[in-house]
Every structure is written in C-alpha cells, then in structure tokens.
Amino acid sequence: EPEVTQTPSHQVTQMGQEVILRCVPISNHLYFYWYRQILGQKVEFLVSFYNNEISEKSEIFDDQFSVERPDGSNFTLKIRSTKLEDSAMYFCASERAGGGRGGYTFGSGTRLTVV
Amino acid sequence: QKEVEQNSGPLSVPEGAIASLNCTYSDRGSQSFFWYRQYSGKSPELIMFIYSNGDKEDGRFTAQLNKASQYVSLLIRDSQPSDSATYLCAVKYNFNKFYFGSGTKLNVKP
Numbered sequence: 030e031p032e033v034t035q036t037p038s039h040q041v042t043q044m045g046q047e048v049i050l051r052c053v054p055i056s057n058h059l060y061f062y063w064y065r066q067i068l069g070q071k072v073e074f075l076v077s078f079y080n081n082e083i084s085e086k087s088e089i090f091d092d093q094f095s096v097e098r099p100d101g102s103n104f105t106l107k108i109r110s111t112k113l114e115d116s117a118m119y120f121c122a123s124e125r126a127g128g129g130r131g132g133y134t135f136g137s138g139t140r141l142t143v144v
Numbered sequence: 145q146k147e148v149e150q151n152s153g154p155l156s157v158p159e160g161a162i163a164s165l166n167c168t169y170s171d172r173g174s175q176s177f178f179w180y181r182q183y184s185g186k187s188p189e190l191i192m193f194i195y196s197n198g199d200k201e202d203g204r205f206t207a208q209l210n211k212a213s214q215y216v217s218l219l220i221r222d223s224q225p226s227d228s229a230t231y232l233c234a235v236k237y238n239f240n241k242f243y244f245g246s247g248t249k250l251n252v253k254p
Contacts, residue, residue, distance in 0.1 A: 064242075070246070071244050071247075072188060072244040073244070074242060074243070077240055077241055084240070085238075085241060118185075118187075120187050120188070132176075132178045132180075132190045132234075132236075132242075133190075136187060137186070137187050138186070138187045140185075
C-alpha cells in the first residue's frame with residue numbers, strides 16, 4: 030500500500046538553527062499538509078499546499094516557517110530559526126484530490142528536538 | 145473557535161468487552177468526522193470516517209454520528225490488548241484541514 034515517507038525520523042538541533050523536514054507524498058497525490066504534535070498535546074494543523082502554493086495556513090505557521098515542493102516528489106517544511114517551543118512531532122500528509130469528505134494518510138513523522 | 149472535545153481517559157476495559165469512545169464538536173458547519181488511532185510515538189492511523197447521521201460499521205468498529213447533538217462516538221467490539229492506544233477524534237472543515245481532539249487513552253486488559 031502506498032505510503033507517505035518522512036525523513037529524518039528524529040532530528041536534534043540547536044536553538045536558532047535552520048531545519049528542513051522532508052516528506053515524500055504518495056505519488057499521484059496533489060494536496061499536501063503539515064501538522065505538528067507537541068508532546069502530550071493535540072495534533073495541530075500547520076499548512077496546506079496545492080498547485081505549488083499555500084492554500085491555507087494556521088496562526089502557528091508564522092514567518093519562521095516555509096514550505097516548498099522543490100521537485101516532483103519531495104515536499105519540505107523549513108523552520109528558519111528554531112525555538113525551544115518548536116520541539117514536536119511533525120507529520121506530513123497527502124491527498125489525491127482535495128475538497129473531499131475522506132481522510133488522509135499521515136507519514137510516520139519527524140521528531141524535532143530543539144536544545 | 146472550532147473545538148473538538150474528548151475525555152482524556154484512561155478508559156480501561158477487559159479483553160472481549162465493548163469500548164465506547166465519545167467526542168463532541170463545536171461547529172455545526174463540520175462536514176466529516178474521523179477516528180484515528182495513535183500508538184505512543186507514532187503517527188495517527190485512520191480507522192474510519194463518517195459524514196451522515198447514524199451508524200457506520202467496519203469490522204469490529206462502529207462509528208456513530210448525531211449532528212443535532214454534535215456528537216460522534218466509536219464503539220470497539222471484542223476489544224483486544226492490541227487495541228490499547230490513544231484514539232483521536234478529528235473533524236474536517238472546508239473539506240480540507242482537520243481539527244483534532246486531545247484523544248482518549250484506551251487500555252484493554254487481558
């Protein structure tokens with residue numbers, strides 16, 4: 030069964046450093062998402078992406094965050110200057126067609142630890 | 145503010161029993177309702193979704209939706225120890241993004 034893959038599985042970075050989290054969505058999918066989950070808290074929406082542009086973003090997704098689809102397969106989340114409170118699990122997801130009632134599949138996640 | 149509320153648990157049931165998980169949501173414009181299972185340190189795994197009032201069954205799982213009461217539930221029949229996990233209720237808005245509840249931790253005791 031096709032799956033969304035994320036790398037790395039765990040990243041440790043120093044506060045103030047830039048990090049790039051990578052995702053390979055399912056190949057024929059067109060809509061892409063990032064969510065995050067701080068330990069012990071809810072899964073929170075960050076951003077949705079379609080047709081090479083952001084379609085929606087949450088309040089969390091400030092100027093420190095950016096997303097990109099640099100080639101036909103990867104979908105990346107960049108945090109420019111990490112803060113301690115960015116420590117969380119980050120999940121990527123994709124859908125073939127947006128606007129549907131169905132759910133989407135999450136990747137296995139990247140655990141980001143900012144020290 | 146779109147809220148999705150769940151009891152955090154833990155909910156403990158013996159093996160073979162029915163586990164009942166509940167969720168309420170605040171926005172009447174919500175369109176689709178989902179149950180995800182999450183094991184510790186892992187990503188959410190979709191169990192099932194429902195968008196019409198009533199019941200939807202899939203194997204040992206039954207989702208129930210009551211839009212008038214803004215209430216969604218998940219029943220797990222013949223609970224197994226492997227069902228022990230946190231169950232996340234999620235609501236889809238604008239046919240796009242999810243709002244998640246904080247999850248109910250289920251313990252199934254052998």
